[in-house]
Amino acid sequence: MKKIILYLFLITFFKAASQNCNAYKWEGNLKKYEACKKAKESEYYYQFNHKYHEVLDEAIAIDPTYDDAYWAKSIAYLKSGDFLSWKKIIDKAVDLNPKKHLGYRGWCRYQFFRDYKGAIKDIEEFQKIIKGDVGYCQNGDYHLLIAKAICYKAIGEKEKAIQIIETYLEKNDNESDLFNFYHLGVLYFEKGNYKKALKHFQKQEVENNLAENQYYISLCYKALKDFDAYKKRIEDSEKMYKEGYFMRDPYSYHYDKVYLSQIEKELKKVN
């Protein structure tokens, strides 16, 4: 959790720092400095607005190598699900500055298009370029290595997914982030290792309790034949869902997401 706070601070810091066009001036890159200054005018408009794009086009006209302008232009296409236009534009940004945009493109391929293989390819390529910590995804929900693990799970490589998450936890002082223990727990649950799954769901419960997590805890107890705990946890899950404690993503949906109707269906079996 501490890491997330630090990460959000760093994002804010670097975001602010990247907007300081003077950095280009100090480097002696005057074309990029002028392009950056022009691109800053886009901040007055919504990402979908035509003026936002016209200003960024002007920035690109000043310096066609100004990668941030392509990245900024790609967002509206991404959010409207226009994979054809998005890919063409974000590819430009990645070609110009892979260290800055390749990990982001990998994350987007997963989050918006469930292009698991494409996401793995980008993130692994990014690891080779960065050599150090690849950092978190755009919305801060996951470290990119955890996102990569989810993609491996999605293509059927569950053992590899477990190994990636466990290595990450080992090297990062059991960093829970928002959902690390939950996804690891689901992986063990699906393998039929309920005791190990329960151990991870209990850790998740301490760090970021969710209706989905309670749902899986109840299923673990059911499998382990502790029916009182099963009943209590599925009731807790329904209560938490109705109170709004569940996984949400305004643009897409979380992997391993559980919906209220699934919880209610299980609840009916108990009562």
Place this chain on the structure above:
Amino acid sequence: MKKILLMILLLTFYFCKKEEKVNKYPNSIGDITFNAEKDDSNFVLCNKNNVYQYFNDGRGLGYEGEKLALVTTIKEKYKPVKTTQSGLIRIRFIVNCKGETGMFRVIQMNDSYEAFSFDKKIINQLLKITKELSGWMIKQRKDVALDYYQYLIFKIKEGKIVEILP
């Protein structure tokens, strides 16, 4: 006289160029304009000049019974097509202030993000099923019902639906 003609010519050129610049993008990226040949004239928007995006309220996709109900309905209705074709199909449309849908538009790509044309049996089914979906939530802002853009992306693997986004 020659000077006047030259002046008119230059002004025409100037305004044409200006017009071209203004029209490079729609007012908002992805805007769908009414097409009498494709669209139902009975589908009416409350405010055609201000159509929101489905995520603008921070809640994302809004469907009765949540996304699971939508996915279940689609998968029950869709009949897999025997083909080797794979990729993504996006159907984008507007949910109006009454929760009705209209102005459907389709884009398609293969697994390499290249424009692609899927078998008509796939596209026609998906369009029909999407048009029949009736559980869309009415989104509001300050108690006023809004029109909003929604899309569904169908991930197709060899003619079967393997995932639905967002």
